[in-house]
Amino acid sequence: MMSDRLPMSVTVNGETHTVLASPSATLLDVLRDELSLTGTKRGCNHGVCGACTVLIDGKLARSCLALAADIGERLVVTVEGVADGREFSAVQRALIESGAIQCGFCTPGFVIALTHLFSSNPRPERETIRAALSGNLCRCSGYVKIVEAAERLAELRP
Amino acid sequence: MEFVSPTTLDEAYRALSADEARCLAGGQSLVAMMNLGLVAPGRLVSLRKIESLRGIVMQPDGSVRIGAMTTHAELADLDLPGAAVSLLASAARVVAYPAVRMQGTLGGSIAHADPAADYPVALTAAEARIEIGSQYGTRLVEARDFFRGVFETKLQHGEIVTAVVLQPAAPDAGAAYVKLSLVAGDFAIVSVAAIVARTAQIAIGGCGPKPLFVSGLAVTDDALLAAAKQLAEDSDPPSDQRASAGYRRRIIPGIVRRAVRAAQASG
Numbered sequence: 001m002m003s004d005r006l007p008m009s010v011t012v013n014g015e016t017h018t019v020l021a022s023p024s025a026t027l028l029d030v031l032r033d034e035l036s037l038t039g040t041k042r043g044c045n046h047g048v049c050g051a052c053t054v055l056i057d058g059k060l061a062r063s064c065l066a067l068a069a070d071i072g073e074r075l076v077v078t079v080e081g082v083a084d085g086r087e088f089s090a091v092q093r094a095l096i097e098s099g100a101i102q103c104g105f106c107t108p109g110f111v112i113a114l115t116h117l118f119s120s121n122p123r124p125e126r127e128t129i130r131a132a133l134s135g136n137l138c139r140c141s142g143y144v145k146i147v148e149a150a151e152r153l154a155e156l157r158p
Numbered sequence: 159m160e161f162v163s164p165t166t167l168d169e170a171y172r173a174l175s176a177d178e179a180r181c182l183a184g185g186q187s188l189v190a191m192m193n194l195g196l197v198a199p200g201r202l203v204s205l206r207k208i209e210s211l212r213g214i215v216m217q218p219d220g221s222v223r224i225g226a227m228t229t230h231a232e233l234a235d236l237d238l239p240g241a242a243v244s245l246l247a248s249a250a251r252v253v254a255y256p257a258v259r260m261q262g263t264l265g266g267s268i269a270h271a272d273p274a275a276d277y278p279v280a281l282t283a284a285e286a287r288i289e290i291g292s293q294y295g296t297r298l299v300e301a302r303d304f305f306r307g308v309f310e311t312k313l314q315h316g317e318i319v320t321a322v323v324l325q326p327a328a329p330d331a332g333a334a335y336v337k338l339s340l341v342a343g344d345f346a347i348v349s350v351a352a353i354v355a356r357t358a359q360i361a362i363g364g365c366g367p368k369p370l371f372v373s374g375l376a377v378t379d380d381a382l383l384a385a386a387k388q389l390a391e392d393s394d395p396p397s398d399q400r401a402s403a404g405y406r407r408r409i410i411p412g413i414v415r416r417a418v419r420a421a422q423a424s425g
Contacts, residue, residue: 006161023161023202024192046190053257059231060257065189069161070182070204113256134342135255 010071012037013081021068028052028063031078039079039108043137050136053109054078060116060135079108082115090153091115098149102140109136114150122157124150163204167211167318171293173203174316181205181318183227183266186258211265211320214238220326223289226265226319230254233264241353242284242324244424245333249280249351252335255343265319268304271311273396274345278305279363280335281322282371283351288312289321298323307367328355332425336417338409340400347401350413354421358382360414365406366394375418382418386411 005020010030019034028045031037031054043051045064052063055077063078082089088096091114101107110133117124117132124132129150138146164170173179178200182188191197205211211227214236222243224233233250236243253259253267253276267277268288281288281301288304290297290313304312313319327333337349346364353359359373370393375385387410395406 022159024159026189026193045193047186047258050255050257056261059260061261062186062257064193065185065258065261067161067182067185067189067202067204070163070185070206072163072206116256131342132256135257 006069008069008071010035010068010076011073012076013078014075019068023067023069025068026064027054027056027061027066027068027071027076030068031063031076037078037080041105041108043105048137049106050109050113051106053112053136055112055116058116058119060113077112079111082111089115090156091118094149094153094156095146098145098152100142100145100149102138102142106136106138106140110138110146114153117150118153118157123154125154126151129154159199160201161204162201163207165207165209167208167291167320168293170203170205170208170318171291171316173201174318175293176201179203181266181269183269184229184262185266186254186262187266187270187272205265205318211318217323222324224264224322224324226263226289226321228264230259230262230264230267231256234259240324241327241331241333241355241421241425242286245280245284245335245351245353246277246286246322246324248333248335249276249337252276252337252339252342258343264322268322269311269313269319271305271307271309272345273308273367274349274364276335276337276346276349276363279346279349279361279369280351282369283353283359283361284324284327284333285359285373286325287323288319289323290317291320292317296320302369302371305368310367327353330425331355332421332423334417334420334424336413336420338413345400348395348406348409348413350410350417352414352417352421354418354425358418358421360417362389362393362410362414364395365390365410366396377418377422379415382415383411386414389414 041051043049180199358375390410
């Protein structure tokens with residue numbers, strides 16, 4: 001389907017960008033192909049795998065299921081916006097320290113899902129962690145260490 | 159493709175009058191289908207900025223009106239009295255995954271009408287009504303009539319699902335939604351929604367083009383088993399990658415009993 005490209009604005013990690021994109025372009029397309037924010041991964045491209053998970057106004061979202069033209073004034077946070085400058089976030093450190101990374105393709109989605117979980121619940125139980133991660137697939141099947149990383153972080157929290 | 163984002167329903171109805179125009183709600187089904195090349199709308203009318211499609215209001219007659227753009231996550235957290243509300247909230251908690259629940263909407267899901275989705279079953283069991291708007295006004299359609307088949311509803315060109323209206327159930331009624339799926343977040347193999355007071359009313363999903371519904375059931379084990387066997391016989395379940403038709407028919411009685419007992423325990 002060929003569509004004319006239209007100007008649209010998206011605010012990602014605190015910066016507002018105006019890009020030219022097709023009205024059927026997804027937020028994922030714009031992040032990766034227009035803004036070169038390739039931390040967000042294109043896995044299944046239809047909402048099943050979770051590799052493209054971002055935050056939109058603080059809520060979890062599949063960036064492959066959001067149209068860029070529909071983002072409007074809402075604020076997008078990608079994995080590139082999670083770290084504090086050059087310092088990894090607590091979630092990122094917990095994943096590294098637990099060895100909860102294999103090929104790494106699903107990791108950005110897990111980082112966002114866990115960032116969302118810990119922002120509302122600093123000490124989640126195992127079942128809460130598992131439920132919060134239920135929409136993210138790891139094809140290396142490295143779930144045990146990912147859940148352990150989250151549990152370890154939960155224990156470190158006051 | 160053209161993209162428009164009206165702020166009022168009247169503007170939305172005008173934009174929808176074009177051929178090939180489709181509503182965009184949360185996008186959790188529609189954008190997936192676009193990405194897969196299954197649909198290519200000529201014009202998308204985003205409902206995101208229309209305030210009147212949001213909000214949950216307890217009305218003077220005790221019914222609850224839920225705006226169509228309410229997300230699954232908002233429904234899952236809904237804390238209002240009544241068996242119908244608690245049934246819908248239970249169903250919302252098992253729709254897909256957290257990210258989909260935070261973006262996907264009640265109206266979008268029911269307009270899409272996947273036969274294995276959760277709301278058609280819950281709304282049929284609750285004898286809810288679907289509010290449909292168009293430039294000619296608003297009409298209310300019983301959920302049982304609204305869902306007509308596989309991805310097929312009473313919606314006509316130019317119409318929008320604007321709200322769902324839940325009628326109050328008996329004050330002592332309990333409700334439960336039991337869903338059997340391969341993994342958390344998947345569509346149902348079979349799901350059963352039940353509202354139970356002195357008798358039970360239930361709907362069964364995943365077992366045919368639209369939910370099966372039966373009311374006035376006695377709640378003894380024998381009566382439930384007999385009714386569920388009859389429902390299983392009347393059902394027209396698919397055989398797909400999740401389960402065979404025969405398997406679905408076989409497990410219906412067990413899931414019905416589980417749902418009715420859970421509803422009684424919650425009442």
